[in-house]
Amino acid sequence: MIPFDYHRATDVEDAVRTATSRPDATYLAGGTNLVDHLRLGITSPSLLVDVSRLPFDDIDPLPDGGVRVGAGVRNSDLAAHPTIRRDYPMLAAALLAGASWQLRNLATTGGNLLQRTRCAYFQNPATPCNKREPGSGCSALAGWQRHHAILGASEHCVAVHPSDMAVPLAALDATVRLTGAHGDRGVPLTAFHRLPGDEPRRDTVLEHGELITAVDLPRLPPTTRSAYRKVRDRASYAFALVSVAAALTVTDGVVRDVRIALGGVAHKPWRATRAEETLRGADARPASFRAAAEAELAEAEPLPGSAFKTTMAREALVSVLTGLAEEGAR
Amino acid sequence: MTGTPPPAPAESGRPRERLDGPAKVAGRAPYAYEQPVEDPLFLFPVRSTIARGRVRWVDTEEAEAVPGVVAVLTHLNAPRLASRDDLELWVLQDDEVRHHGQFVGAVIAGTPEVARHAASLVKVEYQREWHDVVLRADHPERYRPDHVNPSFDTDTSHGDVDGALADAAATVDQTYRTPVQHHVPMEPHTTVVRWPGAADLGAVAMYDSNQGVSPIRKVLAPLLDLDPEQLWIHSPHVGGAFGSKASPKAHHVLTALAARLVPGRPVKCALTRQQMFGNAGHRTPTIQRVRLGADRRGRLTAIAHDVVEHTARFKEFAEQTAVATRTMYAAEHRRTTHRLVPLDVPAPVIMRAPGEAPGMFALESAMDELAVALGMDPVELRIRNEPDADPESGLPFSTRHLARCLREGATRFGWADRPPAGQGRRDGDWLVGVGMAASTYPLFPQQGSRARIRALPDGRRQVEIAASDLGTGTWTALTQIAADALAVPAEAVDLVIGDSALPATVGAGGSSGLSIWGTTVVAAARAFRDRHGDDPPAGAEVVGELPENTAVGRYALHAFGAQFAEVRVDAVTGEIRVPRMVGVFDVGRVINPRTARSQLMGGMTMGLSMALHEESVVDPRFGHVVNGDYAGYHIPTNADVGDIDVSWLDEPDPLYNPMGSKGIGEIGIVGTAAAVANAVWHATGVRVRDVPITPDRLLGRHR
Amino acid sequence: MEAEIRLRVDGTTHTLRVDTRTSLLDALRDRLGNTSPKKGCDHGQCGSCTVLLDGRRITSCLALAVSHDGAEVTTADGLAPGDTLHPVQRAFLDQDAFQCGYCTPGQVCSVVGMLAEATDGRPSHVTGELTGPVQLTDEEIRERLSGNLCRCGAYVNIVAAVRQTLAEEAP
Known part of the structure; x- marks a missing residue:
């Protein structure tokens, strides 16, 4: 861990100005991922701008019926919030499936989105990694691949995004609110994280000095049922092998609306648009769900070590959709 | 309290609460790093990034320039060691790299942050050489070791296995594999060393986390060119070990070398969790071919167990993987073999039940397969193959109650109610099944143990022995043994352990710690009472010695057990849960049922972990453990462990030791x-x- | 860079200068001599360093001390005054809910934090009805304590210790 300066931001403007002023400054919020990386020596900012005390810890209703979640809201508080539990159960469930209670008490909404991959080669400065050190090569391509991507990967990087929370947010069409030196903007969550392409170093479209201030959740129709299913190697406190966030609206046995995202399969939370297209207007029954899952995963290009994920994601998705349809029929 | 002590209630068998418990639940019991020392320095190692080769040059300039850095050690400036016998401990003495992660330097500094940062600035250039870290059964360098740990025959052969297999009504011929595993105690390997200052005539002081101060000192003192009394090791509380802290490791030597450069200043070294996967020992992977032959009635006619495992190229350790098979079941035709493949890996060491844990996974899986082939209840199959005497030595068993463990376990578990073989039950998306296996662990004979007993002025007895408590309950159970042996209440016993100034004894290991320490304390207590009676004057003192165990060589001495498990598998995802397990054990007399139950339960939890979680993935290209942290190397969480019902037979074995306990x-x-x-x-x-x-x-x- | 911070730890206020890189855990252990929270992994993967930060359980290894200037920290050492034991600590002793003791202070703090969360009605990963009341079944206890690893394998007894605490609290 190289020595760094520390600045506690007094307000948003101060935070952005200070962070923008130094090319290698970074924001500190909960610290659960940043401190981890500082200690491993895989990131070396010369300045931390502490935004943990900025007033971003509210969860407020939006005029259109949605909800604005402050970037500083702790994962545990978001999961426990009555509105989230009632109206966005798959988001609460995803949060509760992530990390441990101690970590969720520290980790923030904004920080969760900025988690970096848990690829074991990325985390080890002694092994080549294009994400950590552009041009050094990808060790996972011929290495341990159990936790790697099956969708959207490139020859430069096969890492996956580790967040649980971001998966339902992708399915929900959430919007990430940003503020920066050039003003405010909103980015759809599905466009916030990047695929690795030939620039795996960049996880998101965030510009230097831009700060996440909030995440907006759109309103869901009251008849929508949603769920999050996480498949992992142990019963708790483990990253997803694959995960599924799905929201299903069924009327008279027909799928009126469906939103699906997959976790653990790609460099970003994977919005399953093919599956959604296949399902819209289809009968809400297992055969349709299977066809949709297969349509989505037809594009999968797993590595030998991650091939099982294609089956696992398909079966988990069919199971989640079937469960939601049955629940709705009851 | 003077005069004749009141007749003591029998302490052995009483579920006494842990004497070190109040301090531990508050976090006040000091582990090695936490011992109060003045003005410490902090050490952070520099580790090799190649698996084999040489250090061509080291540039320490940038590291040395960091404010707060006191010294940077490399093989070029490190003090010299006295013996090259053990290359694992030949730290910073030459330019050779023998495994990935080997210490090639270290920084000592005034704060841990500075030491770690400066260590990252040490530049090392290597001359890489070809390396090999992959175990293969047909490896060209495979060889037959002279013996397996600690001194068992490498191979055994009786009768005609091939012939018997050809004639058998049912056979199994399968290969089982276990991966590299790491002990991962919660407390990382930690040591604090203070070399005496110039005006200071004291010994070298080492606050350490280990399984036995005596065996550690025995190796380290001569290596550091010290007389034994010039090295004082203190280790009263140990945060788990499981074999990884039984022998000295490179970090002990590294820290001692650093301390030598800064006399008078304590140097603290705590390995990081990541370093624990390269510098703290591991269990060898195994490839095990097991062949079983049986007649129609399930009587085994042939047992063959052939093992291939790895060792470090620079230091041989041959795990005794097939040894339990020699004793487990009767069969006329038997054979076991061990072969080693030398690889460019860190030195493998003992890990909880070395040999038995991986070996019995293979044998007991094969027995299950045989039961299926025969259409027989696997419990009954085992009972049918109970030997009258040890199949290997022909010696009678001191006690062997495996059949009772199997029957009682079956009853407690509800084995009779299970669905037929191959037809587990379905509960929604869950596939439910049950399984069982038998277990054994031998007596591990040891020598060289002493204890001192002294009468204190207030009528209490001080019992001194350099024993250790790794969470094993020694503080409590050994106090209980001493109380019984001295015929005083446990409250009147002051036990002192974990310090090399005490009478030397064996380390914890081989399930023999309490057995050996208890036997020694009982011998010392007898001598004390013979000499001083039960109303001794203050200061009365006796040193007792471990007597020879005359049963060894006349009897086969083994503990036994039976384990049952219920498993649920998610039919959609393949996720596995183990809602309940039952274990019944033949372990002789239990000294402290409370701590014993915990330890047996902990062992079963680690077995569950071995079944479902543990695997150190070694990358052949780099030679390191890829998943080397707690997020990558899984052990069970609380949510992974269901109900565990542990019990034991009330069958003391007086041939083991005077307490009748088996370990x-x-x-x-x-x-x-x-x-x-x-x-x-x-x-x-x-x-x-x-x-x-x-x-x-x-x-x-x-x- | 160094910074001056103030921490209230187990009821005592300390003012100290720390390296900005110093974790809350190291500040407690190396600087303030409070070694009740343990270092098991230093990466939030084991829970041995769990303390209560302003009443909530956290992994102190991933918290930078400088960022928590002014915080109130409770370690297992400060849960009960003097040599007395907190009911959770008493239950850990009664149920033999530990072996080596290294994860134990973190487990104890985690249980204290967990009981408050449950009282607050916060659901967990295994809570069936997210909007319903929280019943601390064995399954709930296990899930809520899964952020604290124990290599000795004391989980069964840890759950029993929580059950004992709950039974004692019940009216």
């Missing part, structure tokens, strides 16, 4: 992994012969 540290893990794997087969129809059994292994393969 309980290891037998809990033995057999458990096979019981879980056998239950997975019952639930799913999928026979997994290489642990860990992860969800992907079952996904879409179940019937």
Whole structure:
């Protein structure tokens, strides 16, 4: 861990100005991922701008019926919030499936989105990694691949995004609110994280000095049922092998609306648009769900070590959709 | 309290609360790093990034320039060691790199932050050489070691195995594999060393986390060119060990070398969790071919167990993987072999039930397969093959109550109510199955142990022995043994352990710690009472010695057990849960039922972990453990462990030791992994012969 | 860079200068001599360093001390005054809910934090009805304590210790 300066931001403007002023400054919020990386020596900012005390810890209703979640809201508080539990159960469930209670008490909404991959080669400065050190090569391509991507990967990087929370947010069409030196903007969550392409170093479209201030959740129709299913190697406190966030609206046995995202399969939370297209207007029954899952995963290009994920994601998705349809029929 | 002590209630067998407990639940019991020392320096190692080769040059300039850095050690400036006998401990003495992660330098600094940062600035250039870290059964360098740990025959052979297999009514011929595993105690390996200052005539002081101060000192003192009394080692509380802290490791030497450069300043070294996967020992992977032949009635006619495992190229350790098979079941034709492949890996060491844990996974999985082939209850199959005497030595067993463990376990578990073989039950998306296995662990004979007993002015007795408590309950159980032996209440015993100034004894290991220490304390107590009676004057003192165990060589001495497990497998995802396990053990007299139950339960939990979670993935290209942290190397969380019902037979074995106890540290893990794997087969129809059994292994393969 | 911070730890206020890189855990252990929270992994992967920060359980290894200037920290050492034991600590002793003791202070703090969360009605990963009341079944206890690893394998007894605490609290 190289020595760094520390600045506690007094307000948003101060935070952005200070962070923008130094090319290698970074924001500190909960610290659960940043401190981890500082200690491993895989990131070396010369300045931390502490935004943990900025007033971003509210969860407020939006005029259109949605909800604005402050970037500083702790994962545990978001999961426990009555509105989230009632109206966005798959988001609460995803949060509760992530990390441990101690970590969720520290980790923030904004920080969760900025988690970096848990690829074991990325985390080890002694092994080549294009994400950590552009041009050094990808060790996972011929290495341990159990936790790697099956969708959207490139020859430069096969890492996956580790967040649980971001998966339902992708399915929900959430919007990430940003503020920066050039003003405010909103980015759809599905466009916030990047695929690795030939620039795996960049996880998101965030510009230097831009700060996440909030995440907006759109309103869901009251008849929508949603769920999050996480498949992992142990019963708790483990990253997803694959995960599924799905929201299903069924009327008279027909799928009126469906939103699906997959976790653990790609460099970003994977919005399953093919599956959604296949399902819209289809009968809400297992055969349709299977066809949709297969349509989505037809594009999968797993590595030998991650091939099982294609089956696992398909079966988990069919199971989640079937469960939601049955629940709705009851 | 003077005069004749009141007749003591029998302490042995009483579930006394841990004497070190109040301090531990508050976090006040000092572990090695936490011992109060003045003005410490902090050490952070520099580790090799290649698996084999030479250090061509080291540039320490930038590291030395960091404010707060006191010294940077490399092989060029490190003090010299006195012996090259053990290359694992030949630290910073030459330019050779023998495994990935080997210490090639170290920084000592005024704060841990500075030491770590400066260590990252040390530049090392290597001359890489070809390396090999992959175990293969047909490896060209495979060889036959002279013996296996600690001194068992490498191979055994009786009768005509091939002939018997050809004639058998039912056979099994399968290969089972276990991966590299790491002990991962919660407290990382930690040592604090203070070399005496110039005006200071004291000994070198070492606050350490280890399994036995005496064996550690025995190796380290001569290596550091010290007389034994010039090295004082203090280790009263140890945050778990499981074999990894039994012998000195490179970090001990590294820290001592650093301390020598800064006399008078304590140097603290705590390995990081990541370093624990390269510098703290591991269990060898194994490839085990097991062949069984049986007649129609399930009587074994042939047992063959052939093992290939690895060792470090620079230091041989041959795990005794097939040794338990020699004793387990009767069969006329038997054979066991061990072969080693020398690789460019860190030195493997003992890990909880070395030999038995991986070996019995294979044998007890094969027995389950044989039961299936015969259409027989696996419990009954085992009972039918109970030997009258030790099949290997022909010696009578001191006690062997395996059949009772199997029967009682079956009753407690509800084994009779299980669905038929190969037809586990379905509960919604869950496939439910049950499995069982048997376990054994031998007496590990040891020598060289002394204890001192002294009468204190207030009528209490001080009992001194350089024993250790790794969480094993020594503080409590040894106090209880001493109380009984001295015929005083436990409250009148002051036990002192974990310090090399005390009478030397063996380290904790081989499930023999309490057995050896207890026997020594009983001998010392007898001598004390013979000489000073039960109303001794203050200051009366006796040093007692461990007597020879005359049963060794006349009897086969082994503990036994039976484990049962229920497994649930998610038919959609392959995820596995173990809602309940039952273990019944023949472990002689239990000194402290409270701590014993915990230890047996902990062993079974580790067996469950071996079955479902543990695997150190070694990258052949770099030679390091890829998943080397707690997020990558899984052990169970609380949510992974269901109900565990542990019990034991009330069968003291007086031939083991005067307490009648057999030792309980290891037998809990033995057999458990096979019981879980056998239950997975019952639930799913999928026979997994290489642990860990992860969800992907079952996904879409179940019937 | 160094910074001056103030921490209230187990009821005592300390003012100290720390390296900005110093974790809350190291500040407690190396600087303030409070070694009740343990270092098991230093990466939030084991829970041994769990303390209560302003009443909530956290992994102190991933918290930078400088960022928590002014915080109130409770370690297992400060849960009960003097040599007395907190009911959770008493239950850990009664149920033999530990072996080596290294994860134990973190487990104890985690249980204290967990009981408050449950009282607050916060659901967990295994809570069936997210909007319903929280019943601390064995399954709930296990899930809520899964952020604290124990290599000795004391989980069964840890769950029993929580059950004992709950039974004692019940009216």
